[in-house]
Amino acid sequence: GQNIDQPTEMTATEGAIVQINCTYQTSGFNGLFWYQQHAGEAPTFLSYNVLDGLEEKGRFSSFLSRSKGYSYLLLKELQMKDSASYLCAVRDSDYKLSFGAGTTVTVRA
């Protein structure tokens, strides 16, 4: 099975940087995904890591350390529209996803 932990809530100011951490303990590992979910909407794909290191995509970056069972999602130059829940998901040896409970990020003006 999977055990995936991420903070419940984070608050930051518009224009700032926020880092959302995710730790996991898995019975197998075939990649880590980050999804964004606005209130009342479906999750949408943000990033994917399968090898150690940093993946950068515009204002969003995701980092993975497989030996530490650790990932983070970095949101730079925060905008009001970034207020959402961010879901960490680990793909196991059967290629199915297990999700963390999500981190709700609130961006204040």
Add this chain to the structure above:
Amino acid sequence: IAGITQAPTSQILAAGRRMTLRCTQDMRHNAMYWYRQDLGLGLRLIHYSNTAGTTGKGEVPDGYSVSRANTDDFPLTLASAVPSQTSVYFCASSEALGQGRETQYFGPGTRLLVL
């Protein structure tokens, strides 16, 4: 291109009633999934299908059944609804299961209240 559609958008259901949640995708994806999302618990996999004609159980399959008669449709049935099945249900699809960095795409969700 619609992507993934789900119906109904929301439903209030009496306990003990049978209910089928519909999911259709037009991306010709081989793999499809059903999740439920509950506050504080995140998304949990109910059932999945690698390809038409095959299905598998996820983390929380009890009380639910699925079928995959063709590539596009993946209905989820609650045979006899109970209040603990009150949740938001998301259908998702991906090109394949287990072939690289395929991404799961989610439908808009069905909000179900069982009384």
